[in-house]
Amino acid sequence: MIYDVVIVGAGSMGMAAGYYLAKAGKNVLMLDAFNPPHEEGSHHGDTRIIRFAYGEGASYVPFVKRAGQLWRELEAETNDSLFLQTGVMNVGETNHTFLQNVRESANLYNLPLEQYTAAEAMEKWPGLTLPEEMVVCFEPTAGVLRVEACIHAYKKLALAQGALLHTHEKVHTIQAQEIIQIHTEKGVYETKQLIVTAGAWASELLQTMDLSLPITPTRKTFAWFEADDCLYRDAIFPAYCFEFANSSYYGFPSIDGAGLKLGRHDGGEAINPNEPLRPFDEQDGAELQHFINRFMPQHGVLSFGKTCKYSVTPDEHFIIDFLPNHQNIVIAAGFSGHGFKFSSAVGEVLSDLILYGESKQDLSLFQLSRFA
Numbered sequence: 322m323i324y325d326v327v328i329v330g331a332g333s334m335g336m337a338a339g340y341y342l343a344k345a346g347k348n349v350l351m352l353d354a355f356n357p358p359h360e361e362g363s364h365h366g367d368t369r370i371i372r373f374a375y376g377e378g379a380s381y382v383p384f385v386k387r388a389g390q391l392w393r394e395l396e397a398e399t400n401d402s403l404f405l406q407t408g409v410m411n412v413g414e415t416n417h418t419f420l421q422n423v424r425e426s427a428n429l430y431n432l433p434l435e436q437y438t439a440a441e442a443m444e445k446w447p448g449l450t451l452p453e454e455m456v457v458c459f460e461p462t463a464g465v466l467r468v469e470a471c472i473h474a475y476k477k478l479a480l481a482q483g484a485l486l487h488t489h490e491k492v493h494t495i496q497a498q499e500i501i502q503i504h505t506e507k508g509v510y511e512t513k514q515l516i517v518t519a520g521a522w523a524s525e526l527l528q529t530m531d532l533s534l535p536i537t538p539t540r541k542t543f544a545w546f547e548a549d550d551c552l553y554r555d556a557i558f559p560a561y562c563f564e565f566a567n568s569s570y571y572g573f574p575s576i577d578g579a580g581l582k583l584g585r586h587d588g589g590e591a592i593n594p595n596e597p598l599r600p601f602d603e604q605d606g607a608e609l610q611h612f613i614n615r616f617m618p619q620h621g622v623l624s625f626g627k628t629c630k631y632s633v634t635p636d637e638h639f640i641i642d643f644l645p646n647h648q649n650i651v652i653a654a655g656f657s658g659h660g661f662k663f664s665s666a667v668g669e670v671l672s673d674l675i676l677y678g679e680s681k682q683d684l685s686l687f688q689l690s691r692f693a
């Protein structure tokens with residue numbers, strides 16, 4: 322049989338796209354090397370931040386606002402708790418580009434944003450310690466997505482709409498032609514249209530179609546620290562992004578008593594996504610410990626750490642585009658460690674590109690041609 326659409330990679334982006342396309346009546350097959358949600362890619366670890374006053378640039382705001390609406394709709398449709406409105410504090414020196422972008426995004430799109438000096442912030446959040454030169458831009462309507470629950474929710478709805486999901490079936494070659502052929506270790510599938518949402522494996526897979534993408538799969542680490550819930554529970558302490566001249570950290574309040582979660586956003590070592598990640602080690606712990614001792618000094622001991630994968634582009638903007646010379650193949654990749662919050666809207670965009678050849682979202686920032 323020939324499918325209407327095959328989706329290679331049913332993780333954050335692919336599962337959402339599968340839902341919107343199946344809902345639109347398409348005959349959809351999703352193929353995944355594992356069984357999403359799983360711990361091999363970029364979407365595990367309980368939580369992801371969603372913020373609307375966007376530090377990476379105001380041009381993301383309409384897209385993330387649409388994502389926020391779609392998360393609310395998904396919650397209503399499934400009755401699952403997916404979003405926690407903890408608020409998010411953006412912390413740094415006042416003239417840091419990220420903080421300037423946060424303020425610009427809020428001004429341009431009329432988003433609520435509260436600004437605090439270090440002293441005011443420490444009074445509002447007694448678990449926080451800040452040097453005098455740092456300020457806080459607090460976005461009260463931002464918060465946290467329960468990442469695996471979000472993927473489960475899209476999976477449940479996609480399957481209910483008739484999409485097929487083949488798990489533990491890795492695609493090794495794609496032959497791009499009018500009817501596209503997809504080769505896995507178990508067989509060959511034919512489809513009229515294809516979406517490639519393979520996360521950290523995107524560039525290796527696209528090489529089978531002679532497309533070389535500048536995406537670097539990168540090892541990332543994060544950890545949970547014991548926390549006094551009187552200071553750090555999610556009802557009273559927000560999620561946070563700290564921006565320094567040469568580093569940035571993000572983290573979460575103690576949700577369901579899990580403790581403070583913390584990760585470093587910049588850096589990380591380039592990896593081969595097919596090899597097991599070096600486990601979280603002492604050096605990883607020490608780096609996070611240094612940060613948390615300084616800014617949330619009333620935390621308890623490090624409970625445990627984990628590893629995960631980013632897929633990083635040179636400018637850290639996403640890739641969402643048609644494959645050059647192939648109007649029947651769409652790629653969404655290179656989410657550079659800040660993509661999950663968008664995945665509901667990316668699913669909708671991918672569905673629109675397949676159905677109509679265009680999207681209502683402005684995708685100019687995400688074009689492949691910028692790397693030409």
Ligand SMILES: Cc1cc2nc3c(=O)[nH]c(=O)nc-3n(C[C@H](O)[C@H](O)[C@H](O)COP(=O)(O)OP(=O)(O)OC[C@H]3O[C@@H](n4cnc5c(N)ncnc54)[C@H](O)[C@@H]3O)c2cc1C
Nearest residue numbers: 330332333334354362363370492520522629656660661662
């Ligand atoms: C530690 C960490 C913290 C993060 N924090 C945030 C945050 O706070 N906010 C935020 O917005 N974003 C955050 N992100 C980024 C976000 O999680 C990612 O951008 C997003 O999950 C990427 O989605 P994806 O669909 O590209 O990849 P994935 O969700 O990994 O999906 C890719 C899928 O493709 C499958 N696959 C790959 N190759 C093949 C193949 N050949 N055949 C079949 N299947 C294949 C994989 O098995 C996988 O299921 C974070 C990421 C990490 C790692």
